Amino acid sequence: MKEKLFHLNYLFIIFYLSVPEKFIVRYDTMKTYFEEQGVEVIDYSNEVFPDNCYSTYDHMNARGAKLFTMMLSQRLHLNP
Secondary structure, eight states: OEEEEEEETTEEEEEEEOOOHHHHHHHHHHHHHHHHTTOOOOOOTTOOOOGGGBSSSSSBOHHHHHHHHHHHHHHTTOOO
16 A cells, blocks of 8 residues: 655645555566566565655656666666
């Protein structure tokens, strides 16, 4: 679960983006299956990016996309 914090004047609002358990279970099952088949799974699902990397609460903007692309390129040993 990811926690988001919003500041509206003097009011702070915290909410959690929750993913239904059945999707998490299915993802974990598929991830394990592929790993057992020798497929390298690159999992950034728990990666935390700064708020200024998002255009909405769950979609990256250009800055976030660039940061993610650099991280993935480094992981894959590619030059961006």
